[in-house]
Amino acid sequence: MKRQEQQVENTWRLEDIYENEDLFSRDAEKLDALMDEFAGFQGTLKDGREALLKVMRLYEEMNQIFEKLYVYANQRNHEDTANAKYQKMSGEMNIVAAKLSQVTAWLESEILELDEAALRQEMEQEPELKKYDWFLTQITRKKTHILDKEKESLMARVGELAQTPSNVFAMFNNADITFPEITDEKGEKRKLTVGTFISCMESKDRTLRRHAFQALYGEYKQYINTLSAAYYGNAKQADFFAKERHYGNAMEEALDGSSIPVSVYKNLIETMRKRLPAMYRYVALRKKLLGYEELHMYDVYVPMVETPEKKYSFEEAKEIVKRALTPLGEDYQALLQEGFNNRWIDVYENEGKRTGAYSWGAYGSHPYVLLNYHGSLNDVFTLAHEMGHALHSWHSDHKQPYLYAGYKIFVAEVASTCNEALLISDLLKRTNDQTERKYLINYFLDQFKGTMYRQTMFAEFEMLTHDIVNQGGVLTAEQLCELYLTLNKKYFGEEMISDPEIAYEWARIPHFYTPFYVYQYATGFAAAIAISSKILKGEEGIVEKYKQFLSSGSSMDPIDLLKLCDVDMSTPQPVEEALDVFESYLSELEKSI
Structure with a gap:
């Protein structure tokens, strides 16, 4: 099934983040301007609480807008990863992420240069600064581990080099390694990939399992010295x-x-x-x-x-999960139903759609859940699991300011597994x-x-x-x-x-x-x-x-x-x-x- 053939009610409503892409573009332009503005504040924190308050407000606003842009672009891309438009949009957001990291790199070092006692006094005198107390405390707590600006700049550049072992492994594991064909108990040939390995291991066909096991690890053995060097690095x-x-x-x-x-x-x-x-x-x-x-x-x-x-329709799955979570109270169930009714969930597989399942979202909007639902009991557990994540995010987003909402x-x-435990008990x-x-x-x-x-x-x-x-x-x-x-x-x-x-x-x-x-x-x-x-x-x-x-x-x-x-x-x-x-x-x- 192609993406456009999906029934609308079975897809998530990303318009709840951006009603149209003109609004997305406006936020992208706004973020670019805010980043340029933020860069101009470098060196000003010593000027007092007004400067610190301006910087913190701007930091929070930039990151919140970026999260919204990044989530929207990537979730559009996950609907159909072959869609060139959203591939480009997602890639552009990765570039923005790098720029935002560079633009804000000076902040921790400048905060650490401030006198802690004076900083506490400033927060007492400026009530709006108290909102950032925990954020600032998390930075000052690590004071002995933050280096001076010059060394931090060097560490940032070295950090790019330090990603080499991880990048080598990712390229090897995702692109380079291939596996021989394997045979099942009937002598029929099967294709083996990293992605199909677990399904082979879950098969009732023991011959297939053994051949998959030996073939997969046989290939890793061929490159074990290279992989060991990457792990050691x-x-x-x-x-x-x-x-x-x-x-x-x-x-x-x-x-x-x-x-x-x-x-x-x-x-x-x-x-x-x-x-x-x-x-x-x-x-x-x-x-x-x-x-x-x-x-x-x-x-x-x-x-x-x-x-x-036994197979379960998605409607049955929703009822089973809702019933199992009864011990969490009527308000929790009402939120669950809100998600079911208002297209928080992208339910079924389509060509190009990202595999697996996850919960994600942007502050200021409701959370979203991606599924590839096929009707197995395992899929019912996946729904309970991902809605656990989603309602954890919903509660945090509604009770916490942006900087403290992410857990x-x-x-x-915890929330996702708790839901699964309640489901199995029921x-x-x-x-x-x-x-x-x-x-x-x-x-x-x-x-x-x-x-x-x-x-x-x-x-x-x-x-x-x-x-x-x-x-x-x-x-x-x-x-x-x-x-x-x-x-x-x-x-x-x-x-x-x-x-x-x-x-x-x-x-x-x-x-x-x-x-x-x-x-x-x-x-x-x-x-x-x-x-x-x-x-x-x-x-x-x-x-x-x-x-x-x-x-x-x-x-x-x-x-x-x-x-x-x-x-x-x-x-x-x-x-x-x-x-x-x-x-x-x-x-x-x-x-x-």
Whole structure:
């Protein structure tokens, strides 16, 4: 189906951002003028509170307009990525993004040159400056890590060079690597790509899974020395920037961006290590349910129980999700219905449309959700997940000024995963079909396995490899593969055959080029399970506390935001509680066979 053949009611209404493209062009021109104006304020912050207030207002206005332009251009492009007009518009916004970054590069350094006591006094005397208190505090908090203007300028130029390992990997992984054809159990040939690999791994055809697994990792093996050099180069650049900015290591710098204590990262790994026996039970159950004498790494993604053939219309999916989220109250459901009724969602696939699903939007307008809906139960969960993101954004946007509306990655998956947990609980309560019940439990167990255990294994791999670089060591292909294979054996246990090909898995993970990022998937999942458990138990006041969390954006540190819901990620407790839920579902599935 071509884009123009879509029914209008099944597409999102981007006119709610810009009613027409003349308005888009006017904002683009306005932003260009504002950037030129902003550049003229360099060197003026020392002149007093009036200058600071003008700069902050202008900074906020520029960024808000840019966000609106950038989101609109890219979402138009995502409707049909082959549309040359919107390809161009999206590309132009990337150029604007670079200019905006350059134009505002001086701001942090000049703020840090101000006397903190005098700055506090200025804010007391100018009430409008208090709006920017938290923003300015986040800058001054990192004072010991911000360099002088000359060095910051140098670091910015070096930063462009530092992207080389990531760019090399992206070009290799997205453009250069190709895979041989593979055959299924009938001997029929199949095309293998990075994009089709997971669907092959989920196939019931074990021959296809094995061939896909061996072919994919066989190709990464061919280039493992190059990929190791790229990974090592990326770890080296992270270590360089951390030390130049006076951090002890790259982990400290990465976590400090969201004020996350290093203890949170290490608590996650230590707690998951203690709870590995639960993973071993899961692996043993998977082996038993699949009926294999040996369980291999290419058997990890196929559903271990029968998959229901049932399909859900989009109308049914909306009703199922809305019903499941009843515990969040009538106001939450009303917002959900508002999104359903007013074209917040781009529902179905069309030629050229971006794959996958996401929630996005611009401050001042409602959020949007992109789907590629096909009617599977997984698609129903995706709707719940993305609407969780959307309503998180809606609450933050309506309660916070622009600079504090966007939430940090550390808490970004909480609302979406909370919705999924509420959905699975509701579906399990309502089904009398044992096949469906087993499938639902299998689905949720696989979420735990893929998000908590797998992402923590990735996090431990990063911690160990970056520590070697921090200590002055060198990372070689042999060393990286041996370390990864050892971790894989530790996390999956003796019931799993850790095939030699799995040693190369690290080489295809793009998130490793954003160091110390993936652990947030595990911590966010744990926090969401802890909150959803409180909601399902009917804990007094938890829904109000949760909505306060949803409404707080980035106006507090992420750790403190979660404490609003009595979830303290600086302790092992939320991770422990999430794994208790994992084990309870695991026990039910074990008893059912």
